[in-house]
Amino acid sequence: MECAKSLELLSEFHDGGLDETLRVQVRTHLDECLPCAGVFRDLDTIVLAATVLRSEPGVTFPDEQLIWRRMSIGNGPVH
Amino acid sequence: MSVAEIEKTGPTDFELAQKSASGDIASFEELYHRHFRRVYSLALRMTGSPEEAEDLTQDTFTHLYNKIGSFRGESAFTTWLHRMTVNQVLMHFRRRKSRPEFTAFSNEEGETPVQIVQGTENQDKMPVVDRIILENAISKLPPGYRSVFVLHDVEGHEHGEIAEMLGISEGTSKSQLHKARLKLRALIRQQAANN
Numbered sequence: 001m002e003c004a005k006s007l008e009l010l011s012e013f014h015d016g017g018l019d020e021t022l023r024v025q026v027r028t029h030l031d032e033c034l035p036c037a038g039v040f041r042d043l044d045t046i047v048l049a050a051t052v053l054r055s056e057p058g059v060t061f062p063d064e065q066l067i068w069r070r071m072s073i074g075n076g077p078v079h
Numbered sequence: 080m081s082v083a084e085i086e087k088t089g090p091t092d093f094e095l096a097q098k099s100a101s102g103d104i105a106s107f108e109e110l111y112h113r114h115f116r117r118v119y120s121l122a123l124r125m126t127g128s129p130e131e132a133e134d135l136t137q138d139t140f141t142h143l144y145n146k147i148g149s150f151r152g153e154s155a156f157t158t159w160l161h162r163m164t165v166n167q168v169l170m171h172f173r174r175r176k177s178r179p180e181f182t183a184f185s186n187e188e189g190e191t192p193v194q195i196v197q198g199t200e201n202q203d204k205m206p207v208v209d210r211i212i213l214e215n216a217i218s219k220l221p222p223g224y225r226s227v228f229v230l231h232d233v234e235g236h237e238h239g240e241i242a243e244m245l246g247i248s249e250g251t252s253k254s255q256l257h258k259a260r261l262k263l264r265a266l267i268r269q270q271a272a273n274n
Contacts, residue, residue, distance in 0.1 A: 008257075011253070011260055017253070042205040042264045043264065046208060046213070046232075046260055049209070049212075049213045050228070051233075052210065053213060053214070054234065058210050058211075058214070059119070059123060061116055062119070062129070062136075064115050067115075067133065067136060067137050067140075068111060073104060073107060073108075
């Protein structure tokens with residue numbers, strides 16, 4: 001498999017979305033090609049970091065009460 | 080108290096929605112407080128802007144108030160509200176699409192395609208990707224890439240669900256996700272090189 005084709009399939013390979021034939025071809029290519037294997041490791045790092053983001057929101061929330069009051073729900077039309 | 084704990088000890092979301100639909104403002108306010116953080120977090124991740132996320136949170140709950148009577152309990156309330164939030168963000172993207180500095184959901188994205196040419200790539204190792212680095216990079220993605228990445232890799236949705244939510248094909252969702260990941264990789268490496 002060529003590098004360009006391998007790079008195109010890395011996300012689907014990572015997510016388990018390839019059929020068996022393509023999966024083996026990409027796997028074989030990654031075993032032989034250091035640059036493509038490096039890209040694959042980087043993508044895996046990003047996906048893992050995103051998963052952590054899901055469990056640790058780390059968001060600073062605005063004033064909930066202020067936004068509620070701004071909506072004026074119950075004090076007339078909110079359209 | 081977590082949402083799950085509230086659900087166990089108090090009225091369910093469906094019960095609150097039914098009371099809200101009958102004009103019980105206190106029930107709607109309880110729904111608002113239960114789901115405020117979830118809605119704001121999603122809007123923030125999809126827009127990358129606290130100001131826009133705040134406005135969109137307000138828009139989403141205002142829309143929810145007007146539509147609460149149409150919730151029949153066929154799906155989980157959180158799923159229903161999640162879709163409503165995504166729709167509000169997408170409408171926001173479409174409204175600002177007319178502004179030249181923004182594009183959303185075109186395949187082109189106004190971006191130079193991410194390409195990796197053998198031998199020309201910076202061989203430096205990928206830095207450690209912590210929350211701040213990743214959030215900063217996500218905020219720099221074009222809206223279409225950002226939406227798919229957030230919905231798939233952060234929120235954990237399947238491509239079929241994303242396709243339905245965004246009105247795109249599953250193939251486009253997969254393609255946008257891959258481009259988003261590659262773009263993030265480039266942004267993170269570039270950021271590390273600049274530091």
